[in-house]
Amino acid sequence: MKKYLVLLMMLFVYGININAQSAGLNFTLAFPDGEFKEQLKRTGIGISMEGLILGPSAYSPFGIGASFSFLNYGNETRRAPWSNTIPDVTVDVERTNNILHMHLLFRIAPQMEVVKPYVDLLFGGSYLFTDTKVISSKKGEEVTSSTNFDDWAWNYGFGGGIMFKVYENPNENMGKIYVDLKVRMLKGSTAEYLKEGDVIVNTSNGTVTYRTSRSKTDMITANFGVVAYFSSFQNF
Secondary structure (H helix, E strand, O other): OHHHHHHHHHHHHHHHHHHOOEEEEEEEEEEEOOHHHHHOOOOEEEEEEEEEEEOOOOOOOEEEEEEEEEEEEEEEEEEEEOOOOOOOOEEEEEEEEEEEEEEEEEEEOOOOOOEEEEEEEEEEEEEEEEEEEEEEOOOOOEEEEEEEEEEEEEEEEEEEEEEEEEEEOOOHHHOEEEEEEEEEEEEEOEEEEOOOOOEEEEOOOOEEEEOOEEEEOOEEEEEEEEEEEOOOOOOO
16 A cells, blocks of 8 residues: 555655645654554654645635655664574664655645745645565665555644745746745544554564554644745746
């Protein structure tokens, strides 16, 4: 499932980018909330990107686009023998717990030039998955990987932010760059997922046990990044 979601995201991002009036890239912190916070004590860290194919302008305060985030909320690493029959060759085993957000984005913003406040509404979902990779100890290259567990949660959200213009090309056809600060609240449906330490490996008999958690997936995200407005659109 993961590879199809990633492919869908890449195609969607490509479609947004080639038609976008603006595009942004953000560093993101995700703080679990409610039931999710009771189960997951760790803050998620990752990156987010978004684009507006129809941006707020002098003619309308409404915009529409898409938003995507990749967040990591757990990491484990251990060194293990290649197999029971080849214990004298070791590899690094890396496990990550991740969330992939995909949302339609609706924005309301007044027509302002230097400082741009805005309000966002989001509708979409979250893909929660745990991956394990085997890494060559000598070359540091991935040998193989597997998705241990995954699930999907629908969600919606709202938030607000403010942008500050930091650059405008003297040539009006070259666009503008803004620093972007925003906070969002996401209300998510129930999902099942793994946390750090929830994959229990019994090396004596080669079995694996998954100790899953189940809860709603609400979270609050804080974002800091940059937004570029492109040359073809000047009514911002």
